[in-house]
Amino acid sequence: MDSDTSRVSSRPSSPEADDIFLSMKKSVGFSGAVSSTQSDSPPDLCGDLRGMSSADEDSISLKMQYKKDRKLLSENELQAMRLKINSRERKRMHDLNIAMDGLREVMPYAHGPSVRKLSKIATLLLARNYILMLSNSLEEMKRLVSEIYGGGATGGHHAGFHPSACGSLTHTAGPLPTHPAVSHASHPVHHPLLPPAVSTAASLSASGISAVASVRPHHGLLKAPTATAGPLGSVPAFQHWGAGMPCPCSMCQVPPPHVSSMTTTSMARLASDSK
DNA sequence: TAGGCCATCTGGTCCT
DNA sequence: AGGACCAGATGGCCTA
Numbered sequence: 001m002d003s004d005t006s007r008v009s010s011r012p013s014s015p016e017a018d019d020i021f022l023s024m025k026k027s028v029g030f031s032g033a034v035s036s037t038q039s040d041s042p043p044d045l046c047g048d049l050r051g052m053s054s055a056d057e058d059s060i061s062l063k064m065q066y067k068k069d070r071k072l073l074s075e076n077e078l079q080a081m082r083l084k085i086n087s088r089e090r091k092r093m094h095d096l097n098i099a100m101d102g103l104r105e106v107m108p109y110a111h112g113p114s115v116r117k118l119s120k121i122a123t124l125l126l127a128r129n130y131i132l133m134l135s136n137s138l139e140e141m142k143r144l145v146s147e148i149y150g151g152g153a154t155g156g157h158h159a160g161f162h163p164s165a166c167g168s169l170t171h172t173a174g175p176l177p178t179h180p181a182v183s184h185a186s187h188p189v190h191h192p193l194l195p196p197a198v199s200t201a202a203s204l205s206a207s208g209i210s211a212v213a214s215v216r217p218h219h220g221l222l223k224a225p226t227a228t229a230g231p232l233g234s235v236p237a238f239q240h241w242g243a244g245m246p247c248p249c250s251m252c253q254v255p256p257p258h259v260s261s262m263t264t265t266s267m268a269r270l271a272s273d274s275k
Numbered sequence: 276t277a278g279g280c281c282a283t284c285t286g287g288t289c290c291t
Numbered sequence: 292a293g294g295a296c297c298a299g300a301t302g303g304c305c306t307a
Contacts, residue, residue, distance in 0.1 A: 086284060088294075093282070119280060 103127055 104118055105111070107126050118126065 082285085085286095085294090089285085089296095090283070092295075097282095121280090 100120055100123055104123050107118070107123065107130060109115075109118060109126065
């Protein structure tokens with residue numbers, strides 16, 4: 001939300017576009033927003049009729065007739081409807097942008113007024129990889145905990161390690177390694193910008209980071225992320241736990257192994273496309 | 276100046 | 292029928 005104000009503020013997010021719409025229709029004929037493909041379909045009724053030949057006017061009137069027959073609306077009614085639809089669409093896109101900002105806020109990248117906002121595509125890719133990274137980290141932590149507390153025996157799962165594990169790590173909002181900057185100290189983790197399959201410690205410098213960072217390599221938006229509390233910091237606590245009962249906590253709900261469809265090649269392609 | 280990113284308009288389609 | 296969703300087109304702003 002506050003990660004970038006310069007770029008957002010440079011463009012009015014919610015201009016009185018309906019006024020623009022109206023003024024454009026009055027003066028220019030509003031031909032700008034009509035695409036070439038759209039011109040094949042029944043055109044809008046806002047076309048400027050000035051300077052048209054009679055044939056053009058006939059064509060327009062036919063198309064208008066088509067549209068009127070179709071909707072049985074007057075031009076004013078159609079115009080009002082169009083404004084209403086436009087307004088709805090703007091609101092929808094604004095809501096989408098708000099959600100995108102909310103996603104940016106919880107993403108591990110450098111926030112701040114001096115840092116350029118992540119693009120939408122970068123936000124989505126980063127979010128995806130972040131989720132995969134967290135899932136992998138969770139799985140790895142689970143494995144480590146099971147090693148420490150008795151080899152992960154099937155029957156003695158909870159009786160063996162769970163109380164302390166869950167109590168100290170997940171369920172009481174313990175310091176889960178929600179971010180590479182935090183968790184690097186204990187074990188290699190997957191960088192959120194990387195596809196987990198390639199984001200081992202050995203390959204961190206090889207491909208992934210540079211590939212994704214090159215989406216916008218010159219703005220510093222993907223610089224070393226800050227070690228802020230991640231979304232897992234608010235994992236609710238669970239009472240533990242009846243023998244033989246499956247635990248619903250996040251520690252125990254191991255996500256199925258992901259097969260990342262976003263490979264390094266695709267990420268690199270994205271990067272190259274964005275160049 | 277080219278390219279990236281974005282907001283907006285618009286028509287079509289699907290859903291309720 | 293109306294609203295939500297989607298994709299294409301267009302033009303503006305910004306940066307390298």
